[in-house]
Amino acid sequence: MICSGIAREETGADNRAMSDRTLSNRTVGSNEWQRRIHRAEELAARYTSASEILRFYGAIARFQEKFYRDIEGSRVVREVAADTNPFARRMERELARKFRPFLSMVERSGPGKLRETARELAAQDEDSHLELLADFWETDGSAVAAETGDFFARAFLQPYAVAVRTRAKLQWKGPTAFVCPFCKRKPGMGVLRPLGEGAQRSLVCSFCLAEWEFRRIVCPGCGEEDPVKLPVYTAEELQHVRVEACDSCKSYIKTDRKSVV
Numbered sequence: 116m117i118c119s120g121i122a123r124e125e126t127g128a129d130n131r132a133m134s135d136r137t138l139s140n141r142t143v144g145s146n147e148w149q150r151r152i153h154r155a156e157e158l159a160a161r162y163t164s165a166s167e168i169l170r171f172y173g174a175i176a177r178f179q180e181k182f183y184r185d186i187e188g189s190r191v192v193r194e195v196a197a198d199t200n201p202f203a204r205r206m207e208r209e210l211a212r213k214f215r216p217f218l219s220m221v222e223r224s225g226p227g228k229l230r231e232t233a234r235e236l237a238a239q240d241e242d243s244h245l246e247l248l249a250d251f252w253e254t255d256g257s258a259v260a261a262e263t264g265d266f267f268a269r270a271f272l273q274p275y276a277v278a279v280r281t282r283a284k285l286q287w288k289g290p291t292a293f294v295c296p297f298c299k300r301k302p303g304m305g306v307l308r309p310l311g312e313g314a315q316r317s318l319v320c321s322f323c324l325a326e327w328e329f330r331r332i333v334c335p336g337c338g339e340e341d342p343v344k345l346p347v348y349t350a351e352e353l354q355h356v357r358v359e360a361c362d363s364c365k366s367y368i369k370t371d372r373k374s375v376v
């Protein structure tokens with residue numbers, strides 16, 4: 116049973132210590148969006164050839180930060196987070212009602228093709244918006260993965276997913292999870308933190324930004340454990356970034372090396 120490892124964090128000092136150790140529910144919140152906004156601005160100034168897409172990335176992060184603050188303590192987030200398995204809930208209509216400002220932002224700041232799609236979506240009614248968001252939320256996302264709709268649903272719903280997970284204080288104590296133990300999406304990146312003489316790796320969900328521990332010498336794509344087939348690439352000028360590749364399934368994941376726990 117996939118969700119058997121999900122547990123809720125109890126209140127109290129002892130349990131808080133446990134949650135720090137399991138790393139499964141680090142708070143992301145506004146700081147993560149702020150980090151993304153600054154990073155996009157910094158890179159846009161440095162790489163002028165990519166500045167249009169980087170400014171758009173910054174505009175998305177700004178929208179997400181505001182949206183997160185708006186819904187963080189809302190009734191809908193409180194109710195959904197109180198559910199035993201919040202990610203198995205139906206998509207709430209209230210979210211579809213808040214979709215238009217996101218479409219307007221993409222119409223203003225997006226690159227050509229997305230701007231066009233945003234305009235087409237804006238011409239649709241609330242029921243169609245609900246259907247698009249539900250298709251993404253109520254499946255693991257793969258049903259709409261190849262379509263442009265995936266971008267709209269994912270980017271718009273991400274602050275909602277983070278708010279629900281953070282408020283629900285979900286914990287993962289089950290076996291190694293190859294996809295996010297909470298929302299079942301693929302990891303988007305890895306994090307390495309110093310631990311004793313070595314380092315401990317965790318994965319970060321590409322959607323709800325949950326972080327969970329994952330063995331270092333295992334491919335998150337296919338489970339390959341042979342170190343020879345798992346090359347790691349680093350670049351001199353980007354010491355804190357590693358690209359962890361897998362020769363078996365030809366996938367890779369970018370991992371950030373943190374200097375503090």
Ligand SMILES: [Zn+2]
Nearest residue numbers: 295298320323
């Ligand atoms: Zn997730």
Ligand SMILES: [Zn+2]
Nearest residue numbers: 334337361364
């Ligand atoms: Zn692999």
